[in-house]
Amino acid sequence: MDDFEQFLKSQPMRCVPPEWRGDILAQAADASGGKPAAVVLPWWQAWLWPSPYAWGALAAAWIIIIGLNMASAQSSPNRANGKAVPSRQEFITMLDERRRLMEKIYSELNPPPVPSPSQAKLPDTPGVSLERRKLEERPFA
Amino acid sequence: MPADLARIYDEHAQALFALALNVTRRDADARDVLQEVFGRLAARPGLLEGLENPKAFLLRLTHNQAIDLLRRRAAREKPDLAREAEASAGHPFAASARADEEEFRRALADALGVLPPEQRTVVHLKLWEQATFEDIAQVLGISPNTAASRYRYAIDKLRVQLRPLYNEIKNTWMTSNNS
Numbered sequence: 001m002d003d004f005e006q007f008l009k010s011q012p013m014r015c016v017p018p019e020w021r022g023d024i025l026a027q028a029a030d031a032s033g034g035k036p037a038a039v040v041l042p043w044w045q046a047w048l049w050p051s052p053y054a055w056g057a058l059a060a061a062w063i064i065i066i067g068l069n070m071a072s073a074q075s076s077p078n079r080a081n082g083k084a085v086p087s088r089q090e091f092i093t094m095l096d097e098r099r100r101l102m103e104k105i106y107s108e109l110n111p112p113p114v115p116s117p118s119q120a121k122l123p124d125t126p127g128v129s130l131e132r133r134k135l136e137e138r139p140f141a
Numbered sequence: 142m143p144a145d146l147a148r149i150y151d152e153h154a155q156a157l158f159a160l161a162l163n164v165t166r167r168d169a170d171a172r173d174v175l176q177e178v179f180g181r182l183a184a185r186p187g188l189l190e191g192l193e194n195p196k197a198f199l200l201r202l203t204h205n206q207a208i209d210l211l212r213r214r215a216a217r218e219k220p221d222l223a224r225e226a227e228a229s230a231g232h233p234f235a236a237s238a239r240a241d242e243e244e245f246r247r248a249l250a251d252a253l254g255v256l257p258p259e260q261r262t263v264v265h266l267k268l269w270e271q272a273t274f275e276d277i278a279q280v281l282g283i284s285p286n287t288a289a290s291r292y293r294y295a296i297d298k299l300r301v302q303l304r305p306l307y308n309e310i311k312n313t314w315m316t317s318n319n320s
Contacts, residue, residue, distance in 0.1 A: 004300055004307060009268045011246055012235045016158035020172060024154075024179050025147055032183035 146183055153196060156270060157203045162233045163265045164207035164258055170214070174206045194279070200270070201280045204262055211258060241310050245303070252302040260295035267292050 001009070086094070154175065161174035178199065182188055189195045232250030237243040253261050259281075266272040266280060277288040 003311075004304070005268065005296060007307060007311075008249065008299070011249060013159040013233055013269055014162065014235050016154050016175075017168075020175065021150060021154070024172075024176050025150055027176060028146060028179040028183035031180045 145186065146179065149182060149189070149195075149199075150179060153199050156196065157199055159233065159269060160200060160203050160262070160265055161207050163253065163269075164204065164262055165210060165214075166233075166254055170207070170210055174203055174210060177206045178202050194276075197276060197280050200266070201282070204280065208258060241313060245306055245310055248303055248306055249299070252299050255302075256295050256298060260291045260298075263288055263291040264295045264299070 157178060158171055158175055161171040162168065165171055165174065181202065189198065192198050232247055233253075234246040234250060237246060253264065256264070262281065263277055266277045267274075270276075272280070274285040274288045274292070277283075277292075278285040281288065283291075
């Protein structure tokens with residue numbers, strides 16, 4: 001603190017007028033005895049100070065926002081059931097269709113193997129049956 | 142009249158009055174602020190119980206009331222009328238027998254009146270309540286850095302306005318002391 005600030009500091013403030021003491025204390029005592037609401041009011045004033053209207057408007061805006069949010073939350077499940085999300089039965093049917101389609105595609109891409117001429121079943125005539133039996137007993141003879 | 146309330150008044154009323162007067166710039170408003178503060182204390186007798194620094198709490202209460210009153214007054218009165226009323230109000234400093242000192246105190250009161258209330262309050266608490274920036278921060282609900290910067294801004298403005306008069310008084314006093 002420099003000289004200038006020290007000089008300012010040395011300037012004495014006025015004294016509180018002595019006649020105020022009795023009046024202020026008497027009025028304070030009267031107010032506390034006569035008005036029970038005074039006990040409740042200060043925390044409201046302290047809480048809302050310094051802009052009670054601004055706080056009130058903000059609270060009202062929040063109440064409106066919460067109300068709109070709750071209203072939209074109540075209506076949204078109906079909308080969802082109706083359009084966006086399929087039911088369980090529809091889902092199962094859809095899976096079945098998909099499975100059938102996949103089997104069809106797989107069978108078209110991988111046809112069953114055609115048997116070779118050597119493995120083909122020979123006619124069951126007596127002469128042929130004898131030859132066939134020999135082949136089956138001694139295939140490399 | 143509760144004895145405890147009277148004791149609080151005797152201990153703190155001077156500091157609360159000086160702050161209220163410096164913020165509101167009117168005797169009647171300073172009285173209203175004091176009335177409101179002591180009304181609250183009377184309504185809630187345990188308000189100061191358990192507080193580490195009751196004076197800081199009372200100064201804060203007084204400051205809040207004074208600012209609240211200033212806002213109500215600004216909404217109620219036209220700015221020109223409010224300025225006229227402030228200009229015609231008595232200054233917050235004690236009268237001096239020396240003419241040059243009295244002139245300086247009036248000039249100081251005027252210069253303080255031009256400052257924004259938040260800067261004026263910081264200067265008041267720092268110079269006339271000998272509060273630290275931490276104390277001021279506690280009273281006003283701001284950071285110590287903010288309190289310090291407000292004080293510096295305000296002192297610079299006061300210095301610009303009052304330096305010529307201050308130098309004149311200082312020279313006069315030095316001359317009279319030497320002779």
